[in-house]
Amino acid sequence: MDIQKEISALRQELTKHNYNYYVLDAPEITDYEFDMKLKALQKLEAEHPEYNDPNSPTIRVGGMITKNFKTIKHSIRMYSLDNSYSKEDLEDWERRIARVLGDETVEFTCELKYDGASISLTYKNGILVRAVTRGDGVQGDEVTNNVKTIRSVPLKLQGDYPDEFEIRGEIVLPLEGFAKMNQERVNAGEVPYMNPRNTASGSLKLQDSSEVAKRPLDCLLYSLAGTNLGVESQFEGLQKAKEWGFKVPQQARLCKNTDQVMDFINYWEVHRHELPYEIDGIVIKVNSFHQQDELGYTAKAPRWAMAYKFKAEQVSTVLKSISYQVGRTGAVTPVANLEPVLLAGTTVKRASLHNADQIEKLDVRIGDYVYVEKGGEIIPKIVGVDLSRRSEHAMPVEYIQNCPECGTPLIRNAGEAQHYCPNIYGCNPQITGRIQHFISRNAMNIEGLGAETVALLVKQGLISNYADLYQLTKEQVIPLERMAEKSADNLIQGIEKSKEIPFERVLFALGIRYVGQTVAKKLAKEFKSIDALAQATIDTLVGVDEIGARIAESVVEFFDSNYNNQIIERLKGYGVQLEISAEQLEESSEILKGLTFVVSGVFEKVSRNELKELIEKNGGKVGSSISSKTSYVVAGDKMGPSKKNKADALGVKIITEDMFLDMI
Template identity: 60%
Template sequence: MTDIEKEINQLREELDKHNYKYYVLNEPSISDFEFDQKMHRLTDLEKQHPEFADPNSPTQRVGSDLNKDFEQVKHVYPMLSLGNTYSEEEIQDFYKRVAKQLPDEEFEIVCELKYDGTAIGLTYENGLLVRGVTRGDGVQGDDVTANVKTIRSIPLKLKGDYPASFEIRGEIFLPHKGFAHLNEQREKAGETPFANPRNAASGSLKMQNSALVAKRPLDCFLYYMLGEELPSQFHKENLEKASSWGFKIPPYIQLCTSIKDVMDFIHHWDEERHNLPFDIDGIVLKVNSLDQQRRLGFTAKSPRWAISYKFKAEQGYTKLNEVTFQVGRTGAVTPVANLDPVFLAGTTVKRASLHNSDIIASLDLHLGDMVYVEKGGEIIPKIVGVDEEARSAEAAKVEFIKNCPECGSELIRIKGEAAHYCPNAATCPPQVKGRVEHFIARKAMNIDGIGTETIDLLYKNHMINDVADLYTLHPMQLMTLDRMGEKSAQNILDGLEASKQVNFARVLFALGIRYVGETVAKKLASAFKNIDALMKATQEELTEVDEIGDRIASSVIGYFGEEHNQTLIDKLQKAGLQFQLSEEETATHSDKLEGMSFVVSGSFTSFSRDELKSLIEKNGGKNLSGVSSKTSYLVAGDKIGPSKLAKAEKLGVKIISEDDFKSMIE
């Protein structure tokens, strides 16, 4: 494998991981700028080396925020993401490109703010809101109509001369005032505050209880209309018309007839954005004429008639006072910089993540240093530079600790990883409490009535040492805790009892096995059916499961190889938790594809690729990530990857269509 191919594969793996964190978990770990730089690098490499083309590359898709708790709805019009840039030169290139593609034609550019929330598509029929759908993967998204209807700025019934049927798209967001109030309430309730308004808006929209969504101060701006009978052939005029029907159309829109007008708009809002009552992260440019939009067309993932300019992260200059170290539930030790307060991108920053020992070494940090702080993607503060000229000669160098700050255990560093870990998973306090917090979370066991403060009290009072101890609690014990009455105690016990009905996949996720997120837990549960089979699984058996690589397999084997984890599973089984697929779940399974392995490639008419993979597993087959001599069938759709097709033909793997596959399972 060449160095170029290695770099391409590494970038694809990193971007897939960050896509998942950003769109599925809503837990971004890098800034938008860093993500976009990696994407630009991969795009350039793929253009220069078409021999390494892959239809499943991150450059060929829109990141997904699909949540299986909601019904999936296909978009009538694909909901593509915009191409984006941090470069003013690229904005000028975009303008020139449009002019070149529309020779001898005048055109107008509509400049708008890029709102930092979560995208939504609203469908209206005969003046009534009938559906609200998230972006999802661009082809289909989550039907969140019930939640959308709770947002007061979204009209349920229109007024005026609206078309019989159309879709209008926009951004659901949380204003600064509402975000501050929401986090204040969460902190009082002992819950973790949201990192930023965007995560809060996205998380709110995916809540299952619309009554709870109604309590969130969500807002919505609408910015694009689609349909067969729109009132105008010009984008801006359509928005003005939509405003008269009752939609909240943002007032921050300008019609530009020259590149100078465009750049003036960008420069104005780069300064003024901090005075807005909500977050924006850039500017969006759209060709005004819908006819010209149609002629300019689309690339595989974005329109050629629009682009977004993203503002670079704002920097602050402040003093580093000390570095402290935090231990997470997985044992990872994170260094945290404690700073003199500095106002940055609308908030006061006192702390910044230093991530790991390599970052500290690369910055050559000393206590008392004057440092440059940046909000990466305006989310997570981090130190990006040091003013070495301002450093005192007596300043002590920042050294990474050798022992756990909580339990004193000697830290370890796993080969190939940047983080240091405390190996004392069984009794290190933040690891124990962190695992309990993960276990009770909504997406795991969903146990009501227990917050961070309660977990801390239970641990300090020696009532729990692991998650299984939760199921041995009784009312009199709980009522000895501060501010714990009989009703609160009973609510906790009721929540624990209800959690015994949570399905195997979520129980598996709740255990907190490293690298086993929601999706991986579902795949493992589906493949092995029960905990005993999973605990006995070999590395080879685990990696045969779709999307399970060596790292995940090693982590699973390592987890079940620990005696205290085996004891924990035994205690949880005796408590009555679900450690096998239910009869209802197994009823949807068959053994029609038993012993067969499949590779799915291309796009399909009746199913998405994920749906096909799910059907394969439900019918006893196995999904493979790549074609090999072990592959029984290649399920080939439109635009199948040429490399997979060629390899299947070379190895004599049978190539079947979507209809062939349907015949196999019907």
């Protein structure tokens, strides 16, 4: 056999054995035999570099060094999931689905909610070309070299896979492997890792991929993303992914109704500890991709999926003291400082107490034994007090009257639970917090500038507001702690590049209270420039769709401030985008203003999402379900009969894709 054929045969054989062992859990040869074959291939490849293949099984041992992980924008956003904690929550969700889909039959795919690090894998022509972490859902870090060392991730696919697609999953560290890693660390006199989830996540960002290869990471896949996938449903997608060579857990079930979903949930709440990896709940998805498209998304999550979280673990510990934190809006949050205790795999020293009302409701006192749990929130919270262990000397907590940072008397608005520090422009955490919000990923996305650096810049007196960022020089930032010349260059370049960020994101970045991403988008579209928005009255603002009195009052209050107006004038002078660009204006119109459209079915000339964008760009509103306020239903192929019946009953006109395109 010639060398090239020998190398090719070894690669094929090792790929097959790797799949049998790590995906099917059905090895055909011993570990020793596998290692001997792998060493033989490594030797041949070293001697004959002309036959190099970036997807050879030898890549699994790692060796690539990644100094900086490149930020990559997801071509299809990775949304988070809404959480539920009871059957009633799921039934409410099912009723919301029914309102949109009418009397269509709905099936659900139930899957285990793996507790690891989310990942998106991109394949072209059956070859793994990119692996990106979830990040903030819009963009993440490229970790391809590290992911290639995970044996259950196929480098080449088999079967009838699409030309190009993405598949999402979870990188997990199985419990047995985690225990073995920790035993090795203890034997070596090192501190053991705290939990599998954080260790899996941290592994993806190791610079040396050979170190990643030593860790027994696994990759469990659960969702296809892309177009022309050749599948019609979530469950079919899971089956296809298995055929293509992915490791898809066998536990997924197709359920006809909420009762069957609850049976699945109840079973795994009891039996989850029998699994080789950790789960923290169940994910329920509407099975049909067509129905998923009909249901769409909120700003943060798909309407067609829900995470059922298992009851949170609860522990008891001592409340040692209460401290108070000031956020960027001036909101003051009490934080419980606890006797350290192990909870859900991490050591907890602090827990949220939310506000004064919560402290009073729990009647929590310093020295109490308190119950702490980690539910759907990242920060643990106190949920109760063990009164049987309370000291007779324990006194009720008196909520602070002055800001813990600047000493200003706190205020509390009628009907609000939170206390606020009104010293907006002189309270250090508010100053720092506003700038940190301004530079964040969903706002100005200034690369090279993180929260810690902002705090340092404020502390050094180099900046006191976000407009000051645009006056920074390389010479000013180089002396900062941990700031090398390259880092300083990146920071200044990142600030300069932020001048290209579109108006709607700049508006969100300004940090106007109650103006989140969705509201900022609506206001930018309606007023088109910061000057027009600044002149708007409360009545004008409330007249904008979905803008309520609270948001309107906050916007007017923001522009009533001379300080804010001076900052905006400075931003204009630095070239920050404070109006919709000419290109965007050319692409938009008001031709559909005042009209509400419901989009239903499958379309030929444009995708469903493109249709919705066209509606919004031309001044129309996209509705999620047909009602008396719906102006038109844009109907494509496979529109459900219940939608047609509802439109007919309400007298709503149904138009085709071509008719809609003619309208604009």
